[in-house]
Every structure is written in C-alpha cells, then in structure tokens.
Amino acid sequence: MQRITRDTTSCASELLSALESKVQLLQRYFPPSVASLYAIPRSGSEDSLQWWSDLGGQPLPYSNLDPTAQQALLVRYNQRQDAIGRLVEELQQRGKADDASTLRTLIGAPDLANLYSLNQEPVIIRWGLPPQLPPAAAPLTPADTSPAPSTKMAPRRWWLRLPLWLILLPLLLLLLWLLWTWRGGLWHLLHPVKIGNYACTQGAQPPDFAVVLDTSGSMNLNINTSPDDERWLNQVGENLPDSNPRKARILAEPTRLTVAKQAFESMIGQLHPDIQTRLITFRGCQGTVDHGVFAQNSRPQLISDVQRLGADGGTPLAASLVEAASKVDGRFQDSLVVMFVDGEDGCDQNACDVSAQIARQQPRLRVNVVNISDSTLSNCIAENTGGRVYAANEVGEVQRMLREAVEEVANTPACEDATAAE
Structure with a gap:
C-alpha cells in the first residue's frame, strides 16, 4: 500500500x-x-x-x-x-x-x-468531501474605502469590443466536434462493422489483438476431467492423498494448462506478421496481469513467458474481459479478443452483463471464446459481441479450435474471394 x-x-x-x-x-x-x-x-x-x-x-x-x-x-x-x-x-x-x-x-x-x-x-482522491469554499476576501482598511485620484478612465474589458460571432466561435467548434463524435459512435452502435480477416483485405489497418489465457487453479486438472470429477475434487478430493487413484487421474498430464501452452505456441506461429499480441492472464480474484504487447520479433519471448506460467486461484473472467476491452479500440477500429478459458467466472461477477455493456460501447470489438471445459456459461461473451464459441477437451481439437479462433488475424486465412491479398 x-x-x-x-x-x-x-x-x-x-x-x-x-x-x-x-x-x-x-x-x-x-x-x-x-x-x-x-x-x-x-x-x-x-x-x-x-x-x-x-x-x-x-x-x-x-x-x-x-x-x-x-x-x-x-x-x-x-x-x-x-x-x-x-x-x-x-x-x-x-x-x-x-x-x-x-x-x-x-x-x-x-x-x-x-x-x-x-x-x-x-x-x-478527495472523494466524498464537501466542496472547499474559496478563501474570503480580506476586509478593506479605512485607507482603502476612498478611491485614489486618477486622471485615467477605467479600461473597458477587452472582450466586450470583440464581435459576438468571434466570442461564440470556440463554443461552436466544440459543439460541432461533440456532434461528430456522438453521431459517429451512434452510427457504429446501430450499424456495427464486424471485423473481417485482415490478410484478406488490401490496405486494411491491422486490428488490435489480445489473448486472455486462463491461469486459474482448475487449469491444473487433466484435459479429460469431467464435471463430476471436478466437483468431487473440490468437495472431498483435496483432503485425500495424491496417491488416491481418482485424484491421481484428475491431476495427471496432460493438464489443461499444458494443452493451453501447446495450443498457444501453435497459434502464435500462425499469426500474421503485422499483428501485435497483448497477453492477459489471471491473478486469482485479486485481478489480472497485463503482460504487455508483443510484436512479431518479440514472439519468441512471448512463448517463453507463457511456458513459465503456473496456475492458481480463482477465475476472474469478467475482470479479464474488462481489462482486455480497455486495452483495445473496438469503436472506430477493428479489435479481436480471444479468451482461452475453462469455465465460468468464479469471482462473483457477471461476465454476460459485462460483455453486453462492452458490446454497446465497443461495437467493433469481437470476442471469440475457446472453452476447454463442459461449462457453457462463458458462451454469452461471444454471443453478445458477435464472436464465436469453440469447445473441446482433446489435445488435437484444442489446437485446431484455437487456430480457428484467430482466423481474423492469421497469416493464411481462408479468404472468401479470389481478389484476397496473398
């Protein structure tokens, strides 16, 4: 503190x-x-x-x-x-x-x-305090009560000599700017322009791109862990030794985090060279970690950083979405966020409400969700933002679906027409 x-x-x-x-x-x-x-x-x-x-x-x-x-x-x-x-x-x-x-x-x-x-x-700071009053003027002394003799007339305020239109011009310019901004935001809200495949459009501006990678404690579970296994582990399994057959199977490799790291490395290898990648991970219910932005020449460092990640704590799904959305444009510029998660928000936040609010404020932000658990409670994030949902719990499927989730920023996407950029 x-x-x-x-x-x-x-x-x-x-x-x-x-x-x-x-x-x-x-x-x-x-x-x-x-x-x-x-x-x-x-x-x-x-x-x-x-x-x-x-x-x-x-x-x-x-x-x-x-x-x-x-x-x-x-x-x-x-x-x-x-x-x-x-x-x-x-x-x-x-x-x-x-x-x-x-x-x-x-x-x-x-x-x-x-x-x-x-x-x-x-x-x-200084919130909740009563407004401070300006200091009172000091009382005039007897010598101040009589005006000093002067041969000069008091000068008129200079702005009174200006034409009225010149005085109002700054206010008019401000109103025009506000009107332009408001109409632009309203138009995008009513007519959202969904992000397309960057490599398929000549002269397009590279979209903002961020990845939210789940590093909650449940990512330490085996990739094939069922909801019943996960509930059992949370209720009684933690009190049992690791040698317990069921617990050993649930915690065995490959874990969700291991698969996520492999899929992430494969995904980074497929990105278009123009795309910069922001990485956001979890810090339990205390919040999130923004690892910064990585350009093409920094991707090996990004992969190395991901390989060193551990998993622990709760799942701040809504908080991570807020963090990612605050780091991209999504209003006047295309933006893509890919969330690689294994379930719902575990920190008493409503990710559905948060995503709906973000969709209204940033209509050109799309969120694709790759879910490696059987929970469907995070699907609303993609639905509210016009994104896509992928669900898988097999190693090969996870890698393929994460690759499809970044189709918009891939180096060789499946373009729809023959005039697409090579």
Missing part, C-alpha cells in the same frame, strides 16, 4: 468513518480491480487527511498523461462505474436498500483534478 497524497486540512472523525465504511463496502462486493477506484482515506499526523491505495506503481495525475492515456483511463473509470451501477440495481432487487443507497453515492463523473493513474488504473 502506498500514499498518493496528503491534505493539510483535517477531516471530522464522523466523515472519515463514513468514507472508510464505503471503501469497506466496495471491497466486500468487488475484487480489487474495481474497489481500488476510490483511494482509502486515513487520518495522519496533526489531524491531516491522507489518501492511500493498494495499487502499485507511480501515481500520475490525470493532467500529466498524454491524450491517449487520458482517454484509456476514462474508459476504465466508466467501466468501473458501470459495474457499481449494476451492483446497486442488484442490491436493490435483493432487498439490501442500505448498501445500494451507500454505493449509489459513489456513482458520477470523475473530478479530473483529483483523478490519478496507478499502473494505468484509475484512482480518485
């Missing part, structure tokens, strides 16, 4: 307690990826107020970011806000009106002066 900033002003103990209870409520219902949106208030020395965060990295004020980073930070802020809004509605329906009312006070536009970026994650 690190301190972001310290205020010289003090905070009443009642208000500080109320702010801390809101943070605790967020932490109860959300993983750190959402709960960290609001900095943690703490009382410092001499009654000062300090703002802390569990996130690592250097705190960067919003104003210090470049325009691209600012836009990405606001997208992630809005996604966190959407998650809180959905929870408020759900709590209201479940009869938890007090919790819903408390969380509703956290919904709103960000104060950019108090918005920070920590490892590209949005963090708000």
Whole structure:
C-alpha cells in the first residue's frame, strides 16, 4: 500500500468513518480491480487527511498523461462505474436498500483534478468531501474605502469590443466536434462493422489483438476431467492423498494448462506478421496481469513467458474481459479478443452483463471464446459481441479450435474471394 497524497486540512472523525465504511463496502462486493477506484482515506499526523491505495506503481495525475492515456483511463473509470451501477440495481432487487443507497453515492463523473493513474488504473482522491469554499476576501482598511485620484478612465474589458460571432466561435467548434463524435459512435452502435480477416483485405489497418489465457487453479486438472470429477475434487478430493487413484487421474498430464501452452505456441506461429499480441492472464480474484504487447520479433519471448506460467486461484473472467476491452479500440477500429478459458467466472461477477455493456460501447470489438471445459456459461461473451464459441477437451481439437479462433488475424486465412491479398 502506498500514499498518493496528503491534505493539510483535517477531516471530522464522523466523515472519515463514513468514507472508510464505503471503501469497506466496495471491497466486500468487488475484487480489487474495481474497489481500488476510490483511494482509502486515513487520518495522519496533526489531524491531516491522507489518501492511500493498494495499487502499485507511480501515481500520475490525470493532467500529466498524454491524450491517449487520458482517454484509456476514462474508459476504465466508466467501466468501473458501470459495474457499481449494476451492483446497486442488484442490491436493490435483493432487498439490501442500505448498501445500494451507500454505493449509489459513489456513482458520477470523475473530478479530473483529483483523478490519478496507478499502473494505468484509475484512482480518485478527495472523494466524498464537501466542496472547499474559496478563501474570503480580506476586509478593506479605512485607507482603502476612498478611491485614489486618477486622471485615467477605467479600461473597458477587452472582450466586450470583440464581435459576438468571434466570442461564440470556440463554443461552436466544440459543439460541432461533440456532434461528430456522438453521431459517429451512434452510427457504429446501430450499424456495427464486424471485423473481417485482415490478410484478406488490401490496405486494411491491422486490428488490435489480445489473448486472455486462463491461469486459474482448475487449469491444473487433466484435459479429460469431467464435471463430476471436478466437483468431487473440490468437495472431498483435496483432503485425500495424491496417491488416491481418482485424484491421481484428475491431476495427471496432460493438464489443461499444458494443452493451453501447446495450443498457444501453435497459434502464435500462425499469426500474421503485422499483428501485435497483448497477453492477459489471471491473478486469482485479486485481478489480472497485463503482460504487455508483443510484436512479431518479440514472439519468441512471448512463448517463453507463457511456458513459465503456473496456475492458481480463482477465475476472474469478467475482470479479464474488462481489462482486455480497455486495452483495445473496438469503436472506430477493428479489435479481436480471444479468451482461452475453462469455465465460468468464479469471482462473483457477471461476465454476460459485462460483455453486453462492452458490446454497446465497443461495437467493433469481437470476442471469440475457446472453452476447454463442459461449462457453457462463458458462451454469452461471444454471443453478445458477435464472436464465436469453440469447445473441446482433446489435445488435437484444442489446437485446431484455437487456430480457428484467430482466423481474423492469421497469416493464411481462408479468404472468401479470389481478389484476397496473398
């Protein structure tokens, strides 16, 4: 945990307690990826107020970011806000009106002066505090009450001498820009342009591409593990020695993670050289890990990094989808996300609702799902975004289906017409 900033002003103990209870409520219902949106208030020395965060990295004020980073930070802020809004509605329906009312006070536009970026994650400080009033003007002294003699007339405000159209011109330009942006977003929402095969279109811009690779604990199970075997292992198998025949069979090679690594390496070998690959893995219900973007010359390093991955913890399916979507365009530029997973979200999040929201905000983002378990609860992600679903639990089938899942960015896709690019 690190301190972001310290205020010289003090905070009443009642208000500080109320702010801390809101943070605790967020932490109860959300993983750190959402709960960290609001900095943690703490009382410092001499009654000062300090703002802390569990996130690592250097705190960067919003104003210090470049325009691209600012836009990405606001997208992630809005996604966190959407998650809180959905929870408020759900709590209201479940009869938890007090919790819903408390969380509703956290919904709103960000104060950019108090918005920070920590490892590209949005963090708000000084939230929940009453607005600070400007300092009162000092009273005039008796000498100030009488005007000083002057032979000059008070100058008129310079802007009053400008023509009205020149004064309104900046406002008009701003309105035209907002109208263009709004109409563009609305058109794409009503007429989504689905991503095609990049290698089949002359002069196309390379789409953004990200892979979400499941590294939850269930990936340590044998590729042929049945749902009954998995339930048995979770209920009683963990208390048995590894020599137990059924447990030994469930944990035997090839595991889901082993197959995933093999299929991933095969997939990377099929990508078009223009395509840059972003890799996102799981960190249990604490969140996700963004390994960065790998160009063609960095693919051997990417494969090496994947081979060293282990599997542990829960399945933050919805959080990983939010992470991947925040790293690609998907609104004015084609984007593809491939999720290689073995089941549903295991961190109390609704991946179906999240994917539906992303589809509305990023209509040119397609998510293909490669599922190596018998669960179908992650299929809605592909259905909501116009993607495809692949299901398999055999080594050969998994490799083939992962290869088909990246058809849009493959080096030699099956083009539909003879005029396709070679």
